[in-house]
Amino acid sequence: MNNNDLANLLYPNITKTIADLEKEFKDRKLWDGSKVTRFAPSPTGRVHMGNLYASFIPEVIARESNGVFILRIEDTDSKRAIANGVELILEDLKHYDYKIDEDPISGGNYGPYIQTKRKEIYHIVAKYLVSIGRAYPCFCKEDELDELRDKQKRRKERIGYYGKYAKCRKLSYEEIKNKIENGESWVLRLKSNGDFNKTIIFNDLVKGRIELPENDIDQVLVKSDGIPPYALAHVCDDHFMRVTTVTRDDSYISSVPFHLELWDACGFKAPEFAHLLPLNIKDGETIRKISKRKDPEAAVSFYHKRGIPVEAVKLYFASIMNSNFEEWFLLNPTKSYKEFHFTFDKMSKSGPIFDLNKLINISKNYLSRLTAKEVYSNLLEWAKEYDKDFYDLIYKYKDYTISILNIEREVEKPRKDFSSYSEIKDYIWYMYDELFFDENFNARYDFIRNNDDMNLIVKEYFNIYYDINDDKDTWFEKMKKACEDFGYSSSVKEYKKDPSKYKGSIIDFSMAIRVGVTSKIATPDLYEILRLLGTNKIIKRVNYIK
Ligand code: GLU
Numbered sequence: 002m003n004n005n006d007l008a009n010l011l012y013p014n015i016t017k018t019i020a021d022l023e024k025e026f027k028d029r030k031l032w033d034g035s036k037v038t039r040f041a042p043s044p045t046g047r048v049h050m051g052n053l054y055a056s057f058i059p060e061v062i063a064r065e066s067n068g069v070f071i072l073r074i075e076d077t078d079s080k081r082a083i084a085n086g087v088e089l090i091l092e093d094l095k096h097y098d099y100k101i102d103e104d105p106i107s108g109g110n111y112g113p114y115i116q117t118k119r120k121e122i123y124h125i126v127a128k129y130l131v132s133i134g135r136a137y138p139c140f141c142k143e144d145e146l147d148e149l150r151d152k153q154k155r156r157k158e159r160i161g162y163y164g165k166y167a168k169c170r171k172l173s174y175e176e177i178k179n180k181i182e183n184g185e186s187w188v189l190r191l192k193s194n195g196d197f198n199k200t201i202i203f204n205d206l207v208k209g210r211i212e213l214p215e216n217d218i219d220q221v222l223v224k225s226d227g228i229p230p231y232a233l234a235h236v237c238d239d240h241f242m243r244v245t246t247v248t249r250d251d252s253y254i255s256s257v258p259f260h261l262e263l264w265d266a267c268g269f270k271a272p273e274f275a276h277l278l279p280l281n282i283k284d285g286e287t288i289r290k291i292s293k294r295k296d297p298e299a300a301v302s303f304y305h306k307r308g309i310p311v312e313a314v315k316l317y318f319a320s321i322m323n324s325n326f327e328e329w330f331l332l333n334p335t336k337s338y339k340e341f342h343f344t345f346d347k348m349s350k351s352g353p354i355f356d357l358n359k360l361i362n363i364s365k366n367y368l369s370r371l372t373a374k375e376v377y378s379n380l381l382e383w384a385k386e387y388d389k390d391f392y393d394l395i396y397k398y399k400d401y402t403i404s405i406l407n408i409e410r411e412v413e414k415p416r417k418d419f420s421s422y423s424e425i426k427d428y429i430w431y432m433y434d435e436l437f438f439d440e441n442f443n444a445r446y447d448f449i450r451n452n453d454d455m456n457l458i459v460k461e462y463f464n465i466y467y468d469i470n471d472d473k474d475t476w477f478e479k480m481k482k483a484c485e486d487f488g489y490s491s492s493v494k495e496y497k498k499d500p501s502k503y504k505g506s507i508i509d510f511s512m513a514i515r516v517g518v519t520s521k522i523a524t525p526d527l528y529e530i531l532r533l534l535g536t537n538k539i540i541k542r543v544n545y546i547k
Contacts, residue, residue: 002174008132010178011189015121015128019268022125026111026241031068037245038063039071040094041235043078044086048093049293049300050355051280057318058277059248060099061343071242072104074115075235077228087115093301097311103242111242116234123229126237126267127189127222135266136222138187139169140180161218163193170219189223193262201258206246206275206345208254216259232256232263240269251276275345278352280321291355298357308383308422312337313364319343320363321353335370365420373407376425380406383422391426394433404533405432408525416525431519432530434538442545445520449513449546456546458487458510459517463543469536473528484510518542 029037038059042052063070072094076082083089087105094101103109113119130136139162141149146162153160170192172180181187195201195215202212222233229237239247253260254276264271282291282299291299304314319326319338324347326338333340368376377399384392395402406429409416418428430436449455466483468476481491489503489510490496496506515527518539524530531539 004132004134007137007174007177008128010174010181011131011138012124012128015124017121017125019125019129022122022241026243029069029243032066034066035068035245036062036066037069037071037243038248039073039239039242039244041073041075041238041249042090043075043081044083044090045081046083046086046293047089047301049291051291051293051299053093053097053301053314054280054318054321054353055248055250055277056094056099057097057315058275058322059246060101061319061322062246062248062345063102064100064339065343068245069102070100071109071111071244072101072114073238073242074105075231077116077230077234096301096305097315116238117228119234119238120227122237122241123223123233124227126233127229130191130222130266131189133266135192136189137170137172137192137219138177138181139167139190139219139221140172140185140187141169159197162190162220163197163218167219186225188221188225190219191222191259191263191266193217193219193259195258195262201261203257203261203274205254206273207278207348208251208276208350211254211257213255213258216262218259220259222263232260236260236263236267236269239272240264240267244272246273246275248275248277251278275348278349280355281352282355288352288354298355306387306423308380308387308424309360309364309420310367310379310422313367313420314360316367317360317363320359321349323347324349334366361420365417368419368421369410369415369417373403373410376406377403380422380425387423388426394435398433401432401533402429405429408529408533418525431521431524432534434541437520437542442520446545449517449520454487454504455513455516458483458513459543459546461487462514462517463539467531467539469532476528480511481507517546 031037040052040056040059042048042056048056060070062068072091074087074090076086091101091104091106101107103111103114105112105114108114127136141162145168149162149166150160153166167190169190193216195217197214197217199215200212201215202210205211220232221230223229235247238244257274261271280291281288282296284295293299297303316330316338319341320330323341323343326341326343326347329341330336330338371379377395380402381392381395384395406425419425426436449459462483466479468479471479484491484507487504487510490506493506493508496503511527512522515524515530516522518534519530534542
């Protein structure tokens with residue numbers, strides 16, 4: 002049979018050739034060592050932690066090699082696609098500050114970046130494969146294929162359309178022409194020339210050397226609706242988008258022999274592959290893939306709502322991506338993860354287990370290192386979306402809020418009170434009269450009112466001893482004096498020697514004052530708290546303790 006005749010019969014409207022595509026999508030002018038990577042999700046909804054992590058990796062690899070990071074949408078499975086799927090994915094990736102060089106909305110020179118818009122490209126390549134005798138149409142119906150499967154099962158043979166079972170391989174041009182003229186539907190299959198008894202060896206960037214049997218199955222390259230399944234689509238896309246490094250789920254690894262056969266049949270140079278282990282989660286005693294359906298912490302909205310900083314999530318990803326990252330970060334705590342050199346060989350070969358507590362801990366440390374101004378502006382942005390009343394308040398008291406956030410911050414060991422923006426209000430609400438004098442105020446203050454000693458301490462201390470202009474040392478000396486005057490020991494050590502001699506120690510005494518003005522038993526530095534509250538607020542609060 003003349004393959005060109007068959008190619009023209011199957012794809013009569015395709016006039017462009019692979020050579021035309023090669024010219025259209027020129028080799029990228031890249032620096033030596035630069036990587037072109039891509040994230041290629043289906044548009045099935047919002048990104049979740051699993052694919053946010055999966056996209057972090059190619060983004061990092063492209064950015065740090067001065068390369069290109071592409072977002073490509075794989076929507077050939079129309080059943081799973083949702084209407085605004087592309088926008089949602091882009092929104093999430095941008096929220097995480099991923100640097101995307103080419104995507105379906107901003108475009109680029111290697112598009113379209115949505116697979117269903119690339120049909121012509123796939124058909125050009127399909128036509129080429131037919132023309133060189135490496136692909137043929139198959140007219141087998143569903144029930145015939147089922148029958149074949151049953152027969153192979155009965156005979157305990159490998160399942161698939163291969164070798165002697167590849168019935169349509171043998172069709173003549175005339176037979177094919179007749180079937181097409183009769184309107185029979187067909188799929189295009191690879192004419193595999195692999196040998197299952199031989200092995201193929203390839204190098205995976207994460208897993209190293211891999212040996213697998215060659216592919217000998219005549220897999221489907223184009224479905225009857227003209228849309229290619231993943232294999233041909235990704236070969237065409239990655240080739241003409243000039244992708245150098247494919248990062249994808251490791252469930253694709255068993256298909257690599259088929260994919261490599263296809264890359265080779267098309268005459269394209271295969272890219273490097275890095276098969277990534279998915280983000281797992283511990284579910285009781287079992288370990289499974291993180292799931293959007295089962296795990297609330299899989300949704301990115303969980304982090305938005307809680308106000309966990311984007312950078313903290315990325316620091317967490319960095320720590321699971323490369324085993325040596327944490328050590329580096331410990332030595333360089335003020336640097337961005339972007340300054341670390343990531344490599345595939347430092348990726349875990351067993352699946353990373355998602356650990357929310359670790360992420361929270363990273364977030365706590367991260368937030369403690371920000372300046373008060375940075376925390377303020379991020380908090381403001383978060384509150385604008387999730388806590389409007391608090392937003393109004395901190396917007397109104399900008400400088401005051403920054404000063405509150407600055408207590409015990411710019412010191413060698415800053416406080417690590419909160420791990421997210423949503424927790425901050427719980428730590429500072431008492432500093433604002435608007436929140437302090439709420440409906441529970443009286444109930445809180447009854448505690449002091451009913452405690453005679455505490456009641457007296459608070460009133461007397463502010464009447465006689467407290468002066469807002471005192472520096473910290475003077476303030477503390479006066480506090481000690483007041484303490485002794487009230488029968489408390491100004492030395493914890495002395496108090497411990499003979500507690501019966503005192504009503505309590507300076508710890509109890511200062512606690513009374515702390516509770517008196519904040520109604521909390523734990524706050525950051527009391528001197529700073531009092532100074533920031535200021536005389537008016539203090540007097541107003543003390544006067545409520547009748
Ligand atoms: N759409 C495929 C998936 O979501 C992409 C695989 C790839 O990155 O090549 O699994």
